[in-house]
Amino acid sequence: MSSCREAELQSIGQQTYYYSQNQNQNQGRTYPHAHTASRFMGLELLYRALCWAAFYTQLALFLQCILLASAAGMLASPLLRMVRRTASTNWVGARAMRVLTEHVLGITVDVDGAENLLRASEAPCIIVANHQSLLDTVWLAWVFPRSAVIVANMFVRRLPMLGWFMRLGGNLFVRQGDKQSVRALFETSLRYLEHERTSIVMFPEGRRNPSEAGVLLDFKKGAFYLAYCTHAPIIPVAVQCTHALYS
Numbered sequence: 092m093s094s095c096r097e098a099e100l101q102s103i104g105q106q107t108y109y110y111s112q113n114q115n116q117n118q119g120r121t122y123p124h125a126h127t128a129s130r131f132m133g134l135e136l137l138y139r140a141l142c143w144a145a146f147y148t149q150l151a152l153f154l155q156c157i158l159l160a161s162a163a164g165m166l167a168s169p170l171l172r173m174v175r176r177t178a179s180t181n182w183v184g185a186r187a188m189r190v191l192t193e194h195v196l197g198i199t200v201d202v203d204g205a206e207n208l209l210r211a212s213e214a215p216c217i218i219v220a221n222h223q224s225l226l227d228t229v230w231l232a233w234v235f236p237r238s239a240v241i242v243a244n245m246f247v248r249r250l251p252m253l254g255w256f257m258r259l260g261g262n263l264f265v266r267q268g269d270k271q272s273v274r275a276l277f278e279t280s281l282r283y284l285e286h287e288r289t290s291i292v293m294f295p296e297g298r299r300n301p302s303e304a305g306v307l308l309d310f311k312k313g314a315f316y317l318a319y320c321t322h323a324p325i326i327p328v329a330v331q332c333t334h335a336l337y338s
Contacts, residue, residue: 152195157228160188161256168259178238178289180260185235192229200233207326211236211290215283215321219314220328221307222294227330231292234328239290240283242276244298261289267297277317284321291317 164184171179192198202208210216218239220227231241241257245266248254257264263279266272283289295310318325 149196153192153225156188156191156195158252159191160184160232161252163187164256165252165259168256176238177259177261178240178283178287180256181239181241181262182235182237184256184260185232188228188232192232198226198229200230202230202234205234208234208236208328210324211239211326214324215285215288216290216324216326217284217314217318218290218292218326218328219295220292221330222296222299223330224299230330235292236290238288239292241292242280242294245272263291273313277313280317281321284317284323 161184164180164187167183168177168180171177171183208218211218216236218236240260240262242263242265243257245264248258248264263276264272265276280291283291293314295314296308297311298308300308314325317323
């Protein structure tokens with residue numbers, strides 16, 4: 092028994108010796124794969140930082156395009172009011188937005204079925220579209236009729252530059268849930284369609300909906316009731332591929 096015990100203790104001692112010897116040898120050793128991992132992590136962080144910087148730069152340029160386009164519309168507004176073409180202020184701003192986004196940001200819009208939108212230039216129509224992101228102001232600039240107004244949320248009215256431009260263009264504002272505001276919107280829309288031969292652009296979802304699956308929100312009934320009362324044709328517009336941009 093004693094010899095077996097001594098052999099076991101001797102074996103444990105040798106293992107302890109080998110372990111401590113290996114530890115002492117590895118203390119000064121460096122591992123290249125650890126430095127490689129940290130280097131790749133640093134490159135990944137740098138890449139992410141550059142992507143965020145590029146995104147915010149593009150966003151800042153986009154907002155500047157909106158401000159400049161609004162300024163162009165505001166400058167044209169007094170002359171258009173003199174010839175009683177107030178709604179054309181929006182068309183001027185839209186054309187300026189189209190030129191700016193195309194040349195400054197390099198954004199172009201593919202429009203399928205553009206010939207259907209010509210009806211809005213011949214007779215007052217109700218244009219209904221889904222609303223995915225801030226970039227929808229760009230496609231509006233590509234298809235906006237010469238005489239049309241937009242229905243927007245009331246908070247847009249208070250925005251500097253853009254809100255001023257939209258008010259000068261005779262656009263309509265509605266406060267959701269306010270029956271008096273909705274009634275005023277309906278009466279003004281009737282006047283535009285029946286007496287001023289001005290088309291109306293509406294977003295029946297009622298708010299921005301950046302759905303990746305393309306699922307629409309429940310439509311508000313205002314645009315369709317307005318079409319029923321005035322017999323104005325409805326031109327549906329489907330917006331795609333803007334939900335992930337400036338949403």
